[in-house]
Amino acid sequence: MNSLDFSIVLQAWPYLWSGLLFSLALTAVAFVVGMVLGTCFALLQHFEVPVIARIVRGYIALIRSIPLILVLFWFFFLVPIVLGHLSGSGGPVPIGATWTAFITFGLFEAAYYSEIIRVGLRAVNRGQFEACQALALSTFETYRSVILPQVLRVASPIILSQTIILFQDTSLVYVLSLTDLLGAASKLAQLNGRLVEMYLVIVVVYLAISSAASQGVALLRKRYAIAGARR
Amino acid sequence: MVQQTAVDETSRPQAIVAVEGVVKRFGRFTALNDINLSVRAGEKIVLCGPSGSGKSTLIRCINHIEKHDAGRIVVDGVELTDRMGDINNVRREVGMVFQSFNLFPHLSIAENCMLAPMKVRGLSRAEAHERALGFLRKVRIHDQANKYPGQLSGGQQQRVAIARALCMQPKIMLFDEPTSALDPEMVKEVLDIMVELARDGMTMVCVTHEMGFAREVADRVVFMDRGAIVEEADPETFFRAPSTERARDFLGQIIH
Ligand SMILES: Nc1ncnc2c1ncn2[C@@H]1O[C@H](COP(=O)(O)OP(=O)(O)OP(=O)(O)O)[C@@H](O)[C@H]1O
Ligand SMILES: [Mg+2]
Numbered sequence: 001m002n003s004l005d006f007s008i009v010l011q012a013w014p015y016l017w018s019g020l021l022f023s024l025a026l027t028a029v030a031f032v033v034g035m036v037l038g039t040c041f042a043l044l045q046h047f048e049v050p051v052i053a054r055i056v057r058g059y060i061a062l063i064r065s066i067p068l069i070l071v072l073f074w075f076f077f078l079v080p081i082v083l084g085h086l087s088g089s090g091g092p093v094p095i096g097a098t099w100t101a102f103i104t105f106g107l108f109e110a111a112y113y114s115e116i117i118r119v120g121l122r123a124v125n126r127g128q129f130e131a132c133q134a135l136a137l138s139t140f141e142t143y144r145s146v147i148l149p150q151v152l153r154v155a156s157p158i159i160l161s162q163t164i165i166l167f168q169d170t171s172l173v174y175v176l177s178l179t180d181l182l183g184a185a186s187k188l189a190q191l192n193g194r195l196v197e198m199y200l201v202i203v204v205v206y207l208a209i210s211s212a213a214s215q216g217v218a219l220l221r222k223r224y225a226i227a228g229a230r231r
Numbered sequence: 232m233v234q235q236t237a238v239d240e241t242s243r244p245q246a247i248v249a250v251e252g253v254v255k256r257f258g259r260f261t262a263l264n265d266i267n268l269s270v271r272a273g274e275k276i277v278l279c280g281p282s283g284s285g286k287s288t289l290i291r292c293i294n295h296i297e298k299h300d301a302g303r304i305v306v307d308g309v310e311l312t313d314r315m316g317d318i319n320n321v322r323r324e325v326g327m328v329f330q331s332f333n334l335f336p337h338l339s340i341a342e343n344c345m346l347a348p349m350k351v352r353g354l355s356r357a358e359a360h361e362r363a364l365g366f367l368r369k370v371r372i373h374d375q376a377n378k379y380p381g382q383l384s385g386g387q388q389q390r391v392a393i394a395r396a397l398c399m400q401p402k403i404m405l406f407d408e409p410t411s412a413l414d415p416e417m418v419k420e421v422l423d424i425m426v427e428l429a430r431d432g433m434t435m436v437c438v439t440h441e442m443g444f445a446r447e448v449a450d451r452v453v454f455m456d457r458g459a460i461v462e463e464a465d466p467e468t469f470f471r472a473p474s475t476e477r478a479r480d481f482l483g484q485i486i487h
Contacts, residue, residue: 127333131327131329133294133295134294135346135396137347141346150335
């Protein structure tokens, strides 16, 4: 432990790489599922759809008050039992750790993205809705072509922060015995005793990915900037 | 009651907008109280009156941005009820220009003008683009077609808003104080376009306090106060010799 030895990291790279890929895949799926579901949730609340809006609001309040790690547990142990009851097979129907991770992360992130979109929707000027009405645009076109594009532009920095948090949270899958980037590193570190090197490299990887994401969003924001918009 | 509010049979064919006994309430406050107004095709009406008198509410009822609580509104032969299909059929034929422009900030000037013709009228992109450039030329702003609303002056933005409405080829245009948010030096460029539009024969209902414009193009000036139409006259008569005390007070205030 006197001097740093990074060759160990090189040897371990394939394993780290598979952990990283899992983290990225989980982030990507949870992002897509979360954004689509979250946008639907936000719209249901925005339209104040009777009963459903209340249910959605309750769901979001619930999800936001419990830690993700707990949701993972619940999902992993509870859903198989519920499925077993529903299917009438008596015993639990296991859905597997990987499926649990993907579904739970998607449902969990939906609650957070939904709040971001909901606030964004409220920030859109009433005149935008009125202009759409006056032009006879359908509700669908109004939201698709006019309202949501503005919401996404305004909310993109917050959506990015949430997604970076999501990427970091993928490490929680260790409770399901799945191996993400951080999980891979700690396992290796325990095996070869090179904790400092391992964790240093991991920090660099997290840093690289987060700043790449920030750069990407900055580029997107530039590309889709609302020219002349007052900030 | 029916007798009173029914539109005169002989004028019915020409009345493109018929407002009969319309009442609009916001909670317990009555913003419009038994409004009757009939607009013939090609007619230009200027609506004026003190702040809060219900001018905006009235023209917003004509394209159902506000829903009236009682009475009837018939636009181009279609009665406005709760039926979304009818409402959209009316809105296709009624263009509206707002005080605050309400352009879509994330779309270019051309795209602002192309969106509704493509999505509502079913034009192809190329057709919509051609039409947009045509109307942008009409409002003398076609050289800015690829810019964004935030890059234009207020007067330019309002002219784009007029072009955007015209791209739907409406039969009626509603204007809600189109020049009140503009710097004084930009008022004329917008009014000039509106005068041209009037000369082309467009049916127009304009809320405005621009007396020069009213004199030049209005067939009728309608004066509102506290949710009611108090006086209706041709502009010469209205400005020279208003018959009600309230109209005289109002004119005294805006002319100083
Ligand atoms: N959405 C609303 N909710 C409650 N009250 C409203 C609403 N819209 C308008 N009102 C009220 O109705 C009245 C008429 O408003 P309206 O906007 O039609 O007046 P206006 O004649 O256009 O006035 P201005 O010259 O200031 O634009 C006002 O007293 C206003 O406060
Ligand atoms: Mg008004």
